[in-house]
Structures are given as C-alpha cells and as structure tokens.
Amino acid sequence: MDRWIRRTVERHLPWNVHLDLTYRCNERCIHCYLDHEDYGEMTMLEIEGVLKQLAEAGTLFLTLSGGEIFLRQDLFELIAYARRLHFDVSVKTNALLVDVEKARRLKELGVRGVQISIYSADPEVHDAITKVRGSLARSLAAIRLLQGQGLHVKIACPLMTHNLAAYRGVQALAEELRIPYILDLTITPKMDGDAGILSLRNPARDLLPILQDPIFSPKSCDRDDAPQPATGGTGSSSSSGLESHAYDDIPCSAGHNSCYISPYGDVFPCVQMPVATGNVRRERFEEIWFHSNEMNRVRAIRESQLPICSSCTIRAHCERCPGLAQMEGGDLSGAYERACELAELKASVAGVENPVSALHVKNGRGAASCKVPPLNVFPQASA
Amino acid sequence: MSESPARNPKLAWREVDGEIVIISPEDSQVHELNETASLVWKYADGIRSCDEIAVELAAEFDVALEAARADAAELIAALEEKRLLLVAAPVEG
Numbered sequence: 001m002d003r004w005i006r007r008t009v010e011r012h013l014p015w016n017v018h019l020d021l022t023y024r025c026n027e028r029c030i031h032c033y034l035d036h037e038d039y040g041e042m043t044m045l046e047i048e049g050v051l052k053q054l055a056e057a058g059t060l061f062l063t064l065s066g067g068e069i070f071l072r073q074d075l076f077e078l079i080a081y082a083r084r085l086h087f088d089v090s091v092k093t094n095a096l097l098v099d100v101e102k103a104r105r106l107k108e109l110g111v112r113g114v115q116i117s118i119y120s121a122d123p124e125v126h127d128a129i130t131k132v133r134g135s136l137a138r139s140l141a142a143i144r145l146l147q148g149q150g151l152h153v154k155i156a157c158p159l160m161t162h163n164l165a166a167y168r169g170v171q172a173l174a175e176e177l178r179i180p181y182i183l184d185l186t187i188t189p190k191m192d193g194d195a196g197i198l199s200l201r202n203p204a205r206d207l208l209p210i211l212q213d214p215i216f217s218p219k220s221c222d223r224d225d226a227p228q229p230a231t232g233g234t235g236s237s238s239s240s241g242l243e244s245h246a247y248d249d250i251p252c253s254a255g256h257n258s259c260y261i262s263p264y265g266d267v268f269p270c271v272q273m274p275v276a277t278g279n280v281r282r283e284r285f286e287e288i289w290f291h292s293n294e295m296n297r298v299r300a301i302r303e304s305q306l307p308i309c310s311s312c313t314i315r316a317h318c319e320r321c322p323g324l325a326q327m328e329g330g331d332l333s334g335a336y337e338r339a340c341e342l343a344e345l346k347a348s349v350a351g352v353e354n355p356v357s358a359l360h361v362k363n364g365r366g367a368a369s370c371k372v373p374p375l376n377v378f379p380q381a382s383a
Numbered sequence: 384m385s386e387s388p389a390r391n392p393k394l395a396w397r398e399v400d401g402e403i404v405i406i407s408p409e410d411s412q413v414h415e416l417n418e419t420a421s422l423v424w425k426y427a428d429g430i431r432s433c434d435e436i437a438v439e440l441a442a443e444f445d446v447a448l449e450a451a452r453a454d455a456a457e458l459i460a461a462l463e464e465k466r467l468l469l470v471a472a473p474v475e476g
Contacts, residue, residue: 001413004404013399060397060404088395088406110393112408152411 006246008257012299013058014289016258018271021047021078022067023263027094028131029117031160031200033190034067041263044074046281048081050261053285055085065092067263070102079109088112092156095142096135103142107149114146115154115182119162121169129162143177155181160200164210171215183215185342188272189327204341211342212349248303251322255298259289269298273323275332298322301333308335312358317350318343335359388436388459388468389429398425405467414467419444423458427468433459 008015022041023034042050054062062082069075069091082089090113091106106114116139120126126136146153155177157163157170167183174181187201250256255269265281267288268274277295278288289295301322304310309320312335320339322332329336340357347355356365390396396405403421405414416424422443426436433455441451462468 001415004399004415007399011399058397058399060395060406083395086394086396088408110395110408112395112406112411150409 002245005257008058009246009250009253012290013257014054014259014285015059016061016063016253017054017059018063018065018258018260019047019050020065020067020261020263020271021069021072021075024071025066025068025094026071026096026132027068027135030129030131030162031158031187031197033188033197035191036067039264041072042265042281044077046265047078050265050280050285051078051082051085051087053280055087057286057289060088061090062087063090063092068097069093070095070097076105076109079106079111083110090115092116094130094135095139095146096132098142098145100145100148103145103149103151106146107151111151113152113154115156116143118155118157118170118173118181120157120166121173122166125163125166129160140173143179147177147179153177153179155179156184157181158184158186159202159210160187161202162200164202164206167210167213167215183210185210186272186321186324188324191274201338204338204345207342208345208349211345250299251301251303251320254322255295259295267292267295269295270323272321272327273298273332274327275323298332306333306335308358308362312343314343314347314352314355314357317346317352317355318357386470387429387432388423388427388463388470390424390427391467391469394467396424414465419454420458420462423455423462424467427459427462429471433470 005015007013022038023036024038025032025034025036028036051062064075064079064082066072070093072078079089079091089109089111091111092115095114095116118126118136118139119129120136123134123136126139127133130136143153143155155170155174157167159167170181170183185202185207187198189195190197247253247256252270254273258270260268260271260273261280262268265279267277267280267285269277275294275298277292280288309315309318312318318339319342320335324338325334325336326332328338335358337359340359343357344355344360393409394405394407396403398421401421402418403416403424405416405424406412407414419440422440423436426439431439434452436459437448437452437455440446440455441448444451459468459470463470
C-alpha cells in the first residue's frame, strides 16, 4: 500500500476523505467540540454531487461521520450512492439507533468498518460522559448486532479526566468482543474557539503511567491490520492512519492526500485543522483541493523547515499535530505546549536523560522533572 | 472465450496512474493490479467478451492477438479466482 500512498501524496490525490453528514447528535458528550444545531446541512442531492466530484478526483477511502450519522434519514441512500461510485466506506457512530435491520443494511451495502466510541466498560463512567443514561448498554448491544452481521467493528476511546483509568477496562472489553480499539488522548477546543473543554484534558504528568503502558501506542492499540483512514493515538502525525515513508518530511496527510468536509460543505485539510479552504456549495471540490491558497499553504509545510521543532532533539518522541498547533498556538508551523509536554514524557519513558523540547529550550525552561514510576500504577485500572 | 467478465460490484476500487487498486469490504484485502491486469479490469464491463478484451490488449500493447488471448485468459482466470471478476455467459440480444 505504501506505493499508492506515496503516489497519492506526490500527486496530491484526495485519497482519504472524512465527510461529516450532520453535527446533530443524540448524545451530549462532555468533551465534544461540535455545535449540534443544524444550520443547514447539505441535502442528499448536494452530498451526492460532492461524492461524484470526490470519485472523479480519486478518493478511495470515505469515512462518514458526524454528529450522529443515523439521524440522517437519507443515510442508507447516501451510502448506497457512495458504494455505486466504488468508494471504500467506513462509518463512525455511537450506534444508539442501530437495530438488526440497520446492521443488516450496512452489511448489505458493503460498509467495510464501523467505529463506535466507548468511554469505559463501567456504565456509570460512560453514561456520565455521553449524558445519556443506558448509552453504554445500547452501544454494546449494537456492537454485537453489527458483529452478528459480520461487520468489522472498532472501538474508539477518547481519554479525558473523567475516564483516564478506564482504558484497561475498554481494552478488556475489546478483547472480549474480539475487536480492535483505539485510545485517543486528543481533546480539542470547540469549533467556535471555546477552549473551556480543554479542562477535561488530563495534565501531561498524569499520562505518564499510560505512556509507559505498552498497550498505548497506535501500533499496538489499533490492532486492525487493515489499511483504514482513522485517527488515533495522541493526535498522531499520520492522520490517515496509514503508515508510510511518504509522510516523512510532511507533518501528516492533511491536505496532501486527505481532507475533511463539514455538513455545510466547508472543506478543511483535516477535521482537526481549522483552516477554511473553500465550500463545495460555491466551488467545485477540485478547485478547492488543487487551487485554494490555504490548502497550498498547508501543503507547503515541511517538517525539516519548522522554525522551532525542526531543531528539537526529542522530535522522534513527538506527535505534533499541525491542526492542534494552529488551534493551541495560532501557528500551523509552530510548537505548542501540549505536544512538547507529551514529547518530554515519552522521551523520559524511552530512557532519554532529562529531555527538553526545543520550545522549552528557547523559553529557557527545562522539562518538568519527572521520575519514571513503575508500570501499573493506576489503583483503579480495571475501571 | 465467449464469456463476459464483470467487475465484482462489492469491491471498492480506484485507478491511479493507469493502475488499479482494489479493496474488499469483506476482508479488507488489498489487491494491486499491474498495468496489464488493470487494463483487463477496465475492459471487464460485463459486456465485452474475453475475446474482445484480448483484442483491446493486443491493440494497446501492440502484440499478436494469440499472445494477447493467452494473457487475457490467464489474467481473467486469476482475477476470477480471487473473486475480483465475475464471469458469466453474455446476455443474448
């Protein structure tokens, strides 16, 4: 697959597209960055037009997400249309509305993967995050229905202050269900810029035991060997989820061979990168993808030329995300505190003596001193 | 050679630089076709017969028809074995 990824990066083919069909949702997750009001979602006809353009532009991997996709009454028509255009279709859902019939239709339409967010194996913890009582039980029941149809299901578990200790329980649940899982430490500001939900983000020092745990790496956690567009880890530098040397001197796949389209038709290099490049209601997708100044500005960024990070001695331990750099530091090419803290922690875990990021060197600040404690320090690791 | 091979409609696929990559939703298996197999894939529209596909290959690669027939038959059999192509008798009329 590496050869294809390289080609799509070199030729800037939009190989992976994440399309949110709606921001409406039947859960109210405390960490969610979306505004759930409907300000005029694209109609079925508009989305079909976009899908046609994406197929012509070379998109293969299509992830349909939201919001909650099953709130779209035309979901199955859209998936059927996408499959007729030969897309590889995966969906992300909380699965609360999935019943036998819906599971059967997803299978019949040839959906390759279904990703479902599970925050804990403990219903008290999970339901407190989704703010829907009984949601864990319903999501788990849906997973079993989907599995019963032979669909490939994956659990995604964003970790925040409310469920940090829950990852072991989620891991055990995934093993019991015999499905892959992703742990994700990324909590981003809301779309309107409100950074209040960042208070749900675990302080970096609290993450040390997790970073020490061998299960916490995109390679070991995301145990689905199949190539599949997905985010994972700690805001990984490979937002396509596909490992390749093609990404070696670029921050990630965003704008190179992947992008994000909102329910209102706005096109961004990535769901995590608030750089508006155009709107498919006003312009053709290819016009935006190939000719938008903003898209080309994102594309021009090279790891080796980052003003601060390129000289960082612990760069190999860093999962700097340009989107988060923009959101948290106001500069796509800049360094930002969270990435530096995590990189220093990871470098410590890897045995680097007193690791200090380039940003902290520049600011005359040493790394927060941290002695690496032994593994398994969570007293409630089975939550 | 009178059958008309057709692309398996369950598969996801795209063409990049004249070569086809296919992914199967059933098992996430990725199939990368070379230039010749990619041409066979493109011509396998459920209408053209194997013989007609061989004629297209012969013209494309400027080879003798007999050699193209042999290659086409071999490739179609291989793609059919992997369930990438479905081969059925042509529709009459």
